[in-house]
Amino acid sequence: MNENTPTVGVVGLGSMGGGMARSLVRAGLATHGFDVDASRVAEFCNEGGQGGVFQEVGPSLDIAAIVVVNAQQTETVLFGEDGLASVLRKGAVVMSCATVSPDFARAMETRCAVLGLQYLDAPISGGSVKAGQGALSIMASGSNAAFEAAQPALDAMAENVFRLGDAAGPGSALKVINQMLAGVHIAAAAEAITFGISQGVDVQTTVDVISKCAGSSWMFENRGPHIAEGDYTPHSAVDIFVKDLGIVSDVARAAKFSAPLSATALQQFIAASGAGLGREDDSAVAKVYARNAGLKLPNVED
């Protein structure tokens, strides 16, 4: 490995992985992008990236960032048929970026170690815009060797790297804690804003006033305007929180931890998805509240 110019692979060129791959190219790192959607790879190649298949490119990679949707896809990418782990050179580092349970992260680290691979438990936060700017927050834990090997990629992709422990687990734990709060806060924003309509308060007034009061949250300030404008273009979709609060629920149950707010918020996102809103912006959970109360949201025909 040449420490100064490592070769990086990014598996998954979606809204997060695509932006991360472009940030790596911009930082001057040789970067291979992989995706089941060939058009995404072609687009990335037009932007200075490279394509390829695991069997050919894998041995040349120093860093492999896995930016897929969930634990199952992560496991398939690494250890499925023709998986990446079997072709990476010893000492290469796997950065696992999906939201997964801490137990899954520990299991992956162990299986990678058997093959002589470093493993960084490295879930990401910040959204697609920051991914494209190289300004993500990464909640990372792993060995010193894993951090050292991944450093050039972390520098290119992240504004904040939280270094949370010397083995896999804490990185994913913090990400799950963050998603727990984020999911509850989005549903709470929808609950409060729609409740306001029931009291004759228009949505823009609620957004403007509460943003300056103790009832505010990062999610309220970010998602409130989507509801006020009636713009449900998915920046992050309802189904993402069906998935992530599902992980919260599974991890909490396994720990015998009673998490009633997370469980309740999950039900509201499930109801939104069940009503056909799974691919809309997660703020569309407000439509569940509005329908249940016979209320009209701004710019929503119903």
Add this chain to the structure above:
Amino acid sequence: MNENTPTVGVVGLGSMGGGMARSLVRAGLATHGFDVDASRVAEFCNEGGQGGVFQEVGPSLDIAAIVVVNAQQTETVLFGEDGLASVLRKGAVVMSCATVSPDFARAMETRCAVLGLQYLDAPISGGSVKAGQGALSIMASGSNAAFEAAQPALDAMAENVFRLGDAAGPGSALKVINQMLAGVHIAAAAEAITFGISQGVDVQTTVDVISKCAGSSWMFENRGPHIAEGDYTPHSAVDIFVKDLGIVSDVARAAKFSAPLSATALQQFIAASGAGLGREDDSAVAKVYARNAGLKLPNVED
């Protein structure tokens, strides 16, 4: 009435009313304080305020701020035996600052109007420190005449006055919306922080990391350190949210508005109060989560 130097009464010299009364004195307004606890009135008189009883002082007041705990106390102060409303001069303004339902606020406005009194629906937000600094946020609605009459007191007590409508109702509605979010966010912070302990993440790490991530809220940043330090000195007590989320629940039910997160958060505060924690800081709701999961919070013997 002398518009330049109105005489003000503050009914209720607790953590909020006491600070507001002192802010009025500091602004040069002649201010009478009233409280069922005579020692609070005596203390206020030592700080430049004045005391008295409604029957004697009432007719001299231009502005009467009612800063009591709830709707029942507000009604008793104004319309109970020897109540204040019966002795105020016509044209004086009643500022009602407790968290109450919009319907109650409208009823009070109507009853005051019968007596020729102005009424400002004026719930407050910001906590005792800001009350003492004259830097509260006030969510206010009422007639132009009510706002004009109250202006010198608003200037002395508030940093932000949200002018939300020309009659009682919207002020209280926004306050109820704010308390809905604040209560859910405090319980969510407790749920997430304690869940973190179950995953081996120490409280200070959760507070430090999440405060910089999308899972943060005003309440998380404010109450999280209380839990990390194990300091449950009541800035705002558990029982305040038993009361305020109870109002949310009542108002939502009356509107046939399903509010599952607020209802769930209320249950957690009720459990905290039932467990004997009602007078501790509202962040003590974390103790309910910890006990239910057999976990230990920092600096809490259990």
